[in-house]
Amino acid sequence: MKVLLFLLTVFALACDPSLDSKSPAQPFDPIRHDVESWRHGLIDDLHERLDARLSHKFVTKILDKEAKRPWGARLKGGIKYADLFQELYADHQMVFAGANGLNERGTTLLSYLEGASFHVLDPTDYHIERVRKLNDSFGEPVTQKLKLSGSDLEVIVGFLSNAEADGATKKRLLLDAIIEGRIDSLSHLTDHVNSRRALIAERMESAAELELRMADGALRFARDLRHFNLERLDWREIRDGGGSKKIIYGRLARTFDELKSSSEPQKVLDALSPPHPQYKRLLHARTRYQTIVADGGWKAVRPFKLEEGASSARVQELAERLAIEGYIQTPGETLDEELISAIHTYQRTHQFRETLEPKAGFWRSLNVGAEKRLAQIETTIQRWRESRFEGEPNYIFVNIPDFHAEVWENNERKMRFRVVVGSNRRRCDPVTKKWVMPDATPTQLAFLDHLDVNPYWNVPRRIVEEEFKSQIKKDPDWLSKNNYEEVKTKKNEWIRQKPGPDNALGKVKFIFPNPHNTYMHDTPKKKYFDYPIRAFSHGCVRVEEPESLAEYLLGREEKADRGDLETLWEELKTKRFHFDEKLPVFFEYYVTQVDDDGHVHFLADIYKKDARRLSEDKDAFDSCASKLPKAEDDGDWDAPSDSTSDFGP
Template structure:
C-alpha cells in the first residue's frame, strides 16, 4: 500500500520553511485558507574583522575596544542597534541622553559628535544596517556609561586622595536590559548612589535660578559688626531677596526690617551651610551668600562626580558609620536610619584626615595614647628639651624608645577609642578638649577623628551585645585601666568628602572645601 504519511510531512515542512501557517475555516462545505507571515530569518550579522579598522578610524573610542569586542562576541556579531525598521528606539534615546550630559552634571565634549549627529539626519543610514554606525553606537553607549556611571578612573581619584573602594560594574550586561526595555534609561539606576539623583534634582533647581539671573551681591553695611533682629538696613532687602531665591524664605516681603520671618530664613540658611544656629548675621555669612549661583552649580556637579565613585551597596549594610569631613559630622546608621549623629573634629590642613573606609573591630576603654613618632619628634622631644618635667606633668612615660600617655583625665584620646585597622593609622576617639566641638570649623586634629558623643557611640555600637550593659560601659570608661574589646560584628566605617549634600528633608547643604579637594577635582572636570 502506498505510504501517504511521508509526502504529507514533506509538504508540511516546506510550508514551515516558507514561513507560512495555514488556518482553515469551514463555511457551508467550502474552505477559506489564510496565511500569516512568520519571521523566518536569523538576525543580521557582520564580519568581526571590521572592528579593528573601525577603531583605527575612530581612535578616541579606542579605550572601549575590549568592551565592544566582548559585547559582540557574546552576541555572535549580530546587529544590536537596528531592527526591521532601521535604527532602533534605544539608539535614539541614547543619542538624546548624550546630547544632554549637562543634566548629569557633566561638562565634557562628546567624541565624533558631528558624525553621530549625521547618522540621525541621514535617512539611508537610519534605515539600512551599517557596520560603522553599529560600532559607533556601541562605542557611544560605553562612553556614556563610563562618564555617567563610573566617572574618573581609579588612578586619578587616588591622586586626589580618595581611597574609598570603587564599585565594579558591567555595562555590557546593562545594555542587554536596555535593548529589551529602552525606557529604563530614564529610570534611576541601581548602580548609582541615591544621593546622586538628589543632587541631580538640586542641580536642576540651581540651573533654574541661574536661568532667572541668580542673585545680586550684598554689600555689608560699613562700620557694622553684625545685623540682628530688629535692625533695619538697605542690605536686609537684598538678604531677604537672596534667601527667597534660594528657597530659604517662602516669600519676599521686600521689607528692610530684620523680623521674625527673616530670622526663620536666616536660621534655615545657616543650618544648611554649616553655621551655628544663632540670629546674628556677620560679614562671613554675607560673603557666603555672595558666592555666585554658578559656583554653587559647580559644587553640586563635583559632588555628583564623587557619588559615581561609591557603590550604593554600602547603604544596604545593617549598620555602618559615615563621617563627612567638610561638615564635621558623624552619622551612625542602623537599619537604614540615623541612630546617632555627632559633631566631630577632623585633621587640620597639614594633617588631613584621609578619605577611606575600614571595618570597626574593636572598642578600647580607658586607652593609652601611644604617641606617633612624628608627634614625638616634632612636638614632644622639643617640649622635653625645654622642660625636663614635661612627661610627668602630662602623665606620660617612656616605653622603650616610644612615649605613651597613661589613661586618665589628661589622656588625649579621652575615655574611649574606636579602632578600624587601616594603613592611615586613623581611628575615632574621645577627647578632653570638649570646647572645640562648639566651633563651626573643627579641623584641629593630627588626622584622627575626635567624637563629641563618644559615650553615646559606644552604647550604640554595643547595644546588641548582652555583655555590655550601659553600667559596664560607664565603669570601663572611667576605671583608668585600659580594656580592649573585640566586636562580635564588625561595623563598616566610611570617611568621605562631600561639600554638597542633600539631607533627609530634601535640603541641599553646602560646606567649605577645607582641604582644597574641590579645587583639584574642578581642574580635571572643568578644563576644556
C-alpha cells in the same frame, strides 16, 4: 427491584475509568511549548537575525579598522571600545539597530543618553549627533508581513526535535537554517528572507555603524557614571585583576550583556548611579541652581547692622537675596521673625554661628556668585561618582567638611553627632616643593574591628619628633607630669599616655585598621565641639558622643550593657571588644550636601580639594611659590586659643 438494579448499573459504569468520555492528557512537550511561545514574534526574530548576518561583515570591517587606531583617536569621536566589541559582537547579534535604523531598545537608549547632562556629563561624548544623523538616513522603514501557519509550526517542531541544543541556541539554529534554505518544507520563508535581503542590502553598512555608535555611547556613559571608579581596590587587587583596563572592560561587558537582555535599557544605566541618597538630592538641587543662574543669579548685598524690627532698603535687598535660594517665601523690607529665621537657616547651612551680629564672612558668603555655587554642586556630584560607597545598608559615614559622623542601619540614619577632624595646617615639602597638609584626615574606606575602653595612646613618632621633644627639652619631667610613660621592648621603644581623664583618646577609641593609622576616639577637649569649623586634630576623628556610639555599636551585638561600660570607665580598666559584623567606615569629602528640607549646605573647603579641582593650573596651585589662599567663602573660622598646642591625634 428493577429500579434498584438499574441505579446500581449506572453507578458502576460511572465509576469505571475505562469508560471516561475525555481523551487522556497529552504528555508535556517542551519543544512544542517553546515553538508556541515564539509563534507571534518569530518573523521579527527572523528579520533581526538576517539583519545581523548581513551587517556582520560591516561590523567586523569597522571594528578591525577602529581597533588599530591609537587610543587617543578612538577617544575623540571613534569607537572607543572597538577592541572590546570584537569579543562582544562575535555572535553576529545586533542589539540596538537593524535595517530600519534604531530598534525600540536603541531608541529608548538614545533618549536616555540625550539626557546625560542631568548627571553633569556631556551628551556630545556619546555620539548623539552622529547617531541621530545615521538614524534619520534610513527613511521609510522596510515592512514585510508574514504569518506562520499551523503546518509551519509542525515542521519547526519536527526540525527542532532532532536538534541538539536548547533555549536561545535552539532558536538561532532554526533561524539560520531558514535563512540558509536548509528546511525544504519552509522554502516559502526562505523566499521571504531573500526578498528582504534584496530590499535592505544597501542599508546594512549604515546599520552596522549605527549599532556600534549606539553601543559605544552606552558604554562610554556607563564608564563615566560608574565603571571608571577603582577607589575600592588597592594596587594588589588591581594587579591580580589583570590591571585597570581589564577590570573596567569586565564591568563594561557585564553592562553590555544586561543591556542586550533588557527591554528597559534606561534602567540598566540608571542603576549605575551612585546609590547614596545624597546623589539624587544634589542632581535636583543642581537643576534648581541652573535655573537661578539662567535667571541672572542674585545681586550683591551690602553689610549693615541687623536689628530686629528695622526696616530699610538694605533689609529688602537681603530678603530678596535669601528668597532666591528659598530661605524665605515673602521678602519684605522689615527684619521680622520670618527673615530672622531665614538668616539663621542660611548661617546654619553655611557653617556660621546663628546670630544677628555676624562677622564679615557672613556677608562675603552671601555675595558668592550663583555660578560658583552651581560649580560647587557639580563638583560634589562628580565626587559622589568617585565614592567608595556601594549601597551598603549598615555603615558609619564621616563627611570631613561637614564635621559630623553618621551611623546608618538598614538604610536609615540612626545617629548623627559632631566630630573634630584633622587640621589644615600646611607646610612646604622640601623635596617636591609642593604644599602638603600632614594633619589632614584622609578619605578612605575601612572596616570597624573593635573598640577599646580606657585606651592607652601610643604617640606617633611624628608627633614625638615635631612636638614632644621641644616640651621635654624645656622640662625633663614633662612626660610624667602629663601621664606619659616610655615603653621599651627588645625591638622597639615608644611613648604612650596612660588611661585617665586627660588621656588624648578619652574613654574609648574605635579601631578600623587602615594604612593611615587613623581612628575615631573620645577627647577630653569637649569645647572644640562648640566651633562651627572643627579642624583641630592630627588626622584622627574625635567624637562628641563616644559613650552613646559605643553603647549603640555594642548593643547591636549584645557585647556589653551600659552597666559594664560604666564600671570599666569608673575603674579605669582597659578592655577590648571585638565586633562580629565589621561595619564599613567611610571618610569622604563633599563640600555640598542637601538636608531633609531641601536646603543645600555649602561647607568649608578645608583642605582646598574643590578649589584645586576647579583651578586651571593645578601645578601652580600646589606649588609652594603660590600665594596663601584668600579668605574662605563660608564658615566661622575662629579657633580655641590652645588648638595650636593640641598634641592629641
